[in-house]
Amino acid sequence: PAVVNKIAAGEVIERPASVIKELLENSLDALSTRIDVDIEEGGTELIRIADDGEGIPADELPLAVTSHATSKLRQADDLFCVQTMGFRGEALASISEVSHFKIRSRTAEDHVGSELAVTCGERSDIRPIGCAPGTQIEIRQLFCNTPVRRKFLKRASTEFGYISEQFTRIALACPRMQLSLTHNGKSVHRLPATNELTERLTLFYGSQTVEQLIPIEAEHGGVRLWGYVGHPSLNKSTRKSQYLFLNGRYIQDRSLQHALNEAYRGLLMTGRHPVAFLFLEMPSDQIDVNVHPTKSEVRFRDQQFLFRLLLSTLRTKFLQSD
Ligand code: ADP
Ligand code: MG
Incomplete structure (x- = not known):
């Protein structure tokens, strides 16, 4: 044994x-x-x-x-x-x-x-x-x-x-x-404990970076998406400033990664990556958890819907913040 x-x-x-x-x-x-x-x-x-x-x-x-x-x-x-x-x-x-x-x-x-x-x-x-x-x-x-x-x-x-x-x-x-x-x-x-995510982000990334974050928020079909993304002028040369959380838990997701890159396409200098701190909240019956629990990948019931939700939320935001 x-x-x-x-x-x-x-x-x-x-x-x-x-x-x-x-x-x-x-x-x-x-x-x-x-x-x-x-x-x-x-x-x-x-x-x-x-x-x-x-x-x-x-x-x-x-x-x-x-x-x-x-x-x-x-x-x-x-x-x-x-x-x-x-x-x-x-x-x-x-x-x-x-x-x-x-x-x-x-x-x-x-x-x-x-x-x-x-x-x-x-x-x-x-x-x-x-x-x-x-x-x-x-x-x-x-x-x-x-x-x-x-x-x-x-x-x-x-x-x-x-x-x-x-x-x-x-x-x-x-x-x-x-x-x-x-x-x-x-x-x-x-x-220290804080109610403001931006306060914590400041401790990790500095106030200069945090001042250039744009808040986003969207709710559709029982899914809430919120968080902060970098203004297109703020971009990093690594993917280290991209975090996605699903119901409070860190995840990695190719499709949402793709949506993020799509939203920033043509807006970033070449070789740069978007900055994003994104939180998804949704009922657990919309998530398939047949993936190994120590891994951070998940499978969504409706991947396309989430892809479009993220992409359209960001595009709308970028048009407004121009
Ligand atoms: P699991 O988290 O899946 O239950 P673990 O091996 O991680 O399995 O922990 C076994 C159990 O030990 C937990 O279910 C919990 O009851 C107890 N435990 C572990 N860490 C803590 C902690 N920091 N505080 C209180 N209870 C704990
Ligand atoms: Mg445990």
């Missing part, structure tokens, strides 16, 4: 950034208002996350690191609700199978927290521990017992780049969440 578990772990957890994605989503699911992330050496030495969410009662702690044990009510079409981002009760089990893992948690009702350590799948006894309400998870020596995978990790700075990207997706999707990220003891992001 150890081998089976290690293989399963490899499917969910590819690199330190996959760990961060799962842990951040768990903290969101737990209704946290604040999440702090500390990384050392690109996550190969240490990944630590602390949240102020609802916590886990002591007697449920072993379940949290058990495969297929999810506390989250879930149906297939639940996958894209903000409240249930989890990967079917696999993440913590998988991570703790291939690392030195420690979880501390306390619910608001309990006066004392509890701690559980798992070393490459070997569980310790649960012990009481004083801690603030919420959950703290520490992962050291990721892939310590899967040397090939550990060996194929990239340089710490590259791995940290992937981590930072996962962090950014959550930070832009949830401006109301207070967030911090440090790497090797250095603060990389310190983001």
